[in-house]
Amino acid sequence: MWWLVWLFLAVVLGVAEFFTLTLALGLLAGAALTASIAAGLGAPVAIQFLTFAATGGIGLVAVRPIAKRHLKLMPASRDGSDALVGRSGLVTREITASSGLVNLSGEDWTARPYQEDLVIPAGVKVDVLQIEGATALVHPRDPLPDPLPGEG
Numbered sequence: 001m002w003w004l005v006w007l008f009l010a011v012v013l014g015v016a017e018f019f020t021l022t023l024a025l026g027l028l029a030g031a032a033l034t035a036s037i038a039a040g041l042g043a044p045v046a047i048q049f050l051t052f053a054a055t056g057g058i059g060l061v062a063v064r065p066i067a068k069r070h071l072k073l074m075p076a077s078r079d080g081s082d083a084l085v086g087r088s089g090l091v092t093r094e095i096t097a098s099s100g101l102v103n104l105s106g107e108d109w110t111a112r113p114y115q116e117d118l119v120i121p122a123g124v125k126v127d128v129l130q131i132e133g134a135t136a137l138v139h140p141r142d143p144l145p146d147p148l149p150g151e152g
Contacts, residue, residue: 002039002045002048003036003037003039003040004036005039006032006033006035006036006039006048006052007032007033007036009029009032010029010030010032010033010036011029013025013026013028013029013032014026014029017029023064023067023068024060024064027056027059027060027063027064028056028059028060030055030056030059031051031052031053031055031056031059032052034051034052034055035048035049035051035052035055038051082131084104084105084109084128084131084136085128085129085130085131086127086128087104087105087127087128088125088126088127088128088141089102089103089104089105089109089125089126089127089128089136089138090102090103090123090124090125090126091103091111091120091121091122091123091124091125091126091138092108092122093122094119094120094121094122095111095112095113095118095119095120095126095138096112096113096119097112097113097116097117098112099112100112100113100120102126102128102136102138104128104136109134109135109136110134110135110136111126111135111136111137111138112135112136112137112138113137113138113139114129114130114137114138114139115139118139118140118144120138120140120144121144124140124141124142124144125140125141125142126138126139126140126141127139127140127141
């Protein structure tokens with residue numbers, strides 16, 4: 001009969017863990033399940049409580065800190081357009097404050113210079129510093145050549 005009490009306790013603790021997400025109640029539910037198995041095998045009540053206490057204590061002391069540490073880890077990669085920040089591309093159409101195209105990861109993106117007064121000619125390698133909507137704000141990787149006399 002004690003195995004049924006432990007099993008009921010494991011279910012109650014498991015449901016409580018589902019709603020609270022504390023990790024502690026889930027570990028105690030596992031400990032109650034272990035005590036239920038001990039009771040089902042015919043262990044005396046004192047051994048059942050000892051099994052519950054030992055399993056719960058080990059879980060709370062050893063497993064919970066590891067699990068909490070893993071839950072706090074931030075994702076290692078960015079996705080969507082944010083993944084383009086920091087990448088390099090090639091200007092396919094001159095970039096000015098009002099228009100331009102850059103090829104990033106095999107796709108053409110509208111682009112503007114990060115510094116508004118900058119004009120970046122086609123064929124120049126650029127780095128993406130920011131994404132605004134569907135427009136990449138870019139800056140040349142290398143210094144731009146000085147314009148020839150008579151040009152802009």
